[in-house]
Structure formats: structure tokens, C-alpha cells
Amino acid sequence: MEPIDFDFDFDFDFGTEEDVLEDDGNLGLGAMLGEEIAMGEDRNFEVELPNFARKIKIVAKRKMQIKHRQENCRAILTELPEPGEEIHVLGCNKFDAWDWIPRVIELIGGQADELYLNTWIISTHHTRELVDLIKTGRTGPATIITGLLYKGKEPAGYALLVEELAKRGGRYLAVKSHAKVTLIRHEKSNHWITIETSANCSTNEKVEQTTIFNDRDLYQWYRDWFEDVFQKSLDRVELW
Numbered sequence: 730m731e732p733i734d735f736d737f738d739f740d741f742d743f744g745t746e747e748d749v750l751e752d753d754g755n756l757g758l759g760a761m762l763g764e765e766i767a768m769g770e771d772r773n774f775e776v777e778l779p780n781f782a783r784k785i786k787i788v789a790k791r792k793m794q795i796k797h798r799q800e801n802c803r804a805i806l807t808e809l810p811e812p813g814e815e816i817h818v819l820g821c822n823k824f825d826a827w828d829w830i831p832r833v834i835e836l837i838g839g840q841a842d843e844l845y846l847n848t849w850i851i852s853t854h855h856t857r858e859l860v861d862l863i864k865t866g867r868t869g870p871a872t873i874i875t876g877l878l879y880k881g882k883e884p885a886g887y888a889l890l891v892e893e894l895a896k897r898g899g900r901y902l903a904v905k906s907h908a909k910v911t912l913i914r915h916e917k918s919n920h921w922i923t924i925e926t927s928a929n930c931s932t933n934e935k936v937e938q939t940t941i942f943n944d945r946d947l948y949q950w951y952r953d954w955f956e957d958v959f960q961k962s963l964d965r966v967e968l969w
Contacts (some may be wrong), residue, residue: 826928845912856886921948
């Protein structure tokens, strides 16, 4: 895998979620802000102390929402398409576009050979789930492309993701892209999964459509595009 490709001007100075949460939580206002950011809550550095009780409750509620949306995704995607088949889904707000990814990996036996993801933005709590997939070995090398907005809008997630990818041979690139495509391969079981969706990897209450393909040729067509974008970026030539 080629080295990670991202700007080095990121100056948000706090570590991963594990760094923030390893103490007993009695470190004062700075530690509470760090936890808030790591959990994906509002990044408001002017928040007064009385507001923290409400925000801590929001964190707990979000964990429950995550559980429910994953269960809803399992209820929809009960099995993967056979080679040459595709599944079309039209729906809204019961689960997020990100949830297709861990569900597909679950259905192929819990471990993917590789993961390619192109999305405009990833929310911080979805980024944490992606990082967990990588850290626990449930996917092989991960190649991630996002839009340019991701770094500025989700700085905690961005920092966490690029650090983990750099440690584990993954790749990251930010480009002017609004495409939403995921590739998940498990060659032994003959699953070459391509997910096309209108939704970003973020919390979403809009109507969105998704198609899940099991087609080796389509998978390779998209994979070639990912590789071409990364190679052009490394060569510092125009992408398109």
C-alpha cells in the first residue's frame, strides 16, 4: 500500500479517544471537552459548565440510537446478494448509510479482505466505528476518500482516522468528490460487494436510496478508479 496522503497542517492538539478517556473523568473542564469532541458532540469551546449535564445525557442517548439503527439495518439486509445479483433499498431515518458497511462484513463472516470507501463526509461517531473495524482486524487494508469538508467539519474524527490508517498501512485522501461508493471484498466466499448510495456516512433523516451489488467486474471498475485517483495524487497531476 502507498503511504497515507494528507495535509500536515492539522494542529488540533489532543490524542485519540482512548487517550482522553483513560482517566477517571475527574480532570476538569478540559477533559470533559475532550470527551465531548471524541464522542462527536458539538465542538463549542465557549460552553459553560452547567450545560455539560445535558450533553452527557445526549452522549448516552446516542449510544442507544447506535444500537437501534444497527438492528434496523440487520432487519433490512438479511443476506447478501448472490454473484451477479443486486439489492435495491429505498428508505429513510431508521439507520445510516454507514451501517451497511459493518453489516456486510458481518454477513461475509466477520472479516473483509479489503475496504474502499468514498464519501463526502463521515461523522465523528461513525469514524470511531470505522477505526474500530480497522483496529480489530475486521477489514484488511482500508482506502478512504472524503470530500474536502471532512477535515474542517469533523476535526476529531479526521485526526483519529488518519492516525489509525497511518499506523496500519491504510490510505486517506481528500478531494473534490461528492460520490458515495463502498467496496468490500471477501474473495474466498466470492463476495465482491459494491455499495452505491445517495447518503453520506453521517446521521441522516432524509429519504435515500442504496443499491448493493455482488459483481466482480463492477467492483474492479470502481477499484481501478480509486487506485487511479491515488496514483494521480501521488504524482501531483490533475485528477480529472
